[in-house]
Amino acid sequence: MMSANEYEGFAKALDARRVTLRTSPEEYKAAHELPGWYEALKPLTPESAWTQGPDLAGLDAVCEQLGSGPAVLRDHVKSMKHYWDEAAYIPDVADRETVQRVARRFLELRDDAFTGGFVLRRFEEFTGAEARTWWIGGSCALVTPHPDTPDQLPDGLDLVEVEPLVTDLGLPFVTVDLVRRTDGAWRIVELGDGQVSDWPTSRDPSDLVTALF
Structure with missing residues (x-):
């Protein structure tokens, strides 16, 4: 998992070889570090x-x-x-x-x-397993189990409130982990850059490759 500074150096090295990353260093930092995404997702994530x-x-x-x-x-x-x-x-x-x-x-x-x-x-009381959602260009492309519980995918996942908030962030490739709170509300546990997000072992990686390309 690269730090934001390491990713910036990586981007500069590739730029010298005329290669442009799909996710810029600024976008990577915004997704990778909580202060970059918290305000946008504040209504649906713990204070x-x-x-x-x-x-x-x-x-x-x-x-x-x-x-x-x-x-x-x-x-x-x-x-x-x-x-x-x-x-x-x-x-x-x-x-x-x-x-x-x-x-x-x-x-x-x-x-x-x-x-x-x-x-x-x-701290909020959650119940059940987390879901990991994969967003490409501001749209949810895949829903998988969280890598920590690869054989458990929660039922009834609702992205109605989540989608406009993630879309407005304007980030090219991110994951959003969601879990149900004990009162039934879906809550965002984490947003991360998709490049450094683990893929659940229970799913075929070709599904992600197909979605990306």
């Missing part, structure tokens, strides 16, 4: 606030924005959900000691891969 850089002190202002209640910590690109209790979940952002402890552990685990800054996302 979020973030810092710039790994400064632990800056988390206090982010906590103030959320007020109180549970949240999930990540950076601009990735969470450490497989270390849920020690480096992801915060039971109450008003408990600043716990916020700092979780953030320090997150920094240790992410190490040099830490990107952008800290993000706190308000």
Whole structure:
């Protein structure tokens, strides 16, 4: 998974060889890092606030924005959900000691891969498996299971509210992960650049190749 800076260097190297990427460096950064897509998808994704850089002190202002209640910590690109209790979940952002402890552990685990800054996302209760949707030129081309649950595809996926928001972003190739909240509403968990999004092992990769070409 390239960082935005690495992708920019990649694009420049290809440009010197008269090759133009379908996704520009600016578009890649917008899709790859949460601050690039959050405002556009804000109505359908958990409330979020973030810092710039790994400064632990800056988390206090982010906590103030959320007020109180549970949240999930990540950076601009990735969470450490497989270390849920020690480096992801915060039971109450008003408990600043716990916020700092979780953030320090997150920094240790992410190490040099830490990107952008800290993000706190308000915790929402979800149910069932996620769906990964694949968008080409602002239209949903494919719906697959999420790679973490390749044999589980949720029923009744509704993109009526999602489609205009993703289309308005104007990004050439992205994935949008959706899951049902316990009240029945479909929520956006993540938007990512399609080039670095995993494909579920239960599906034939030729389906994606056909959609792209």
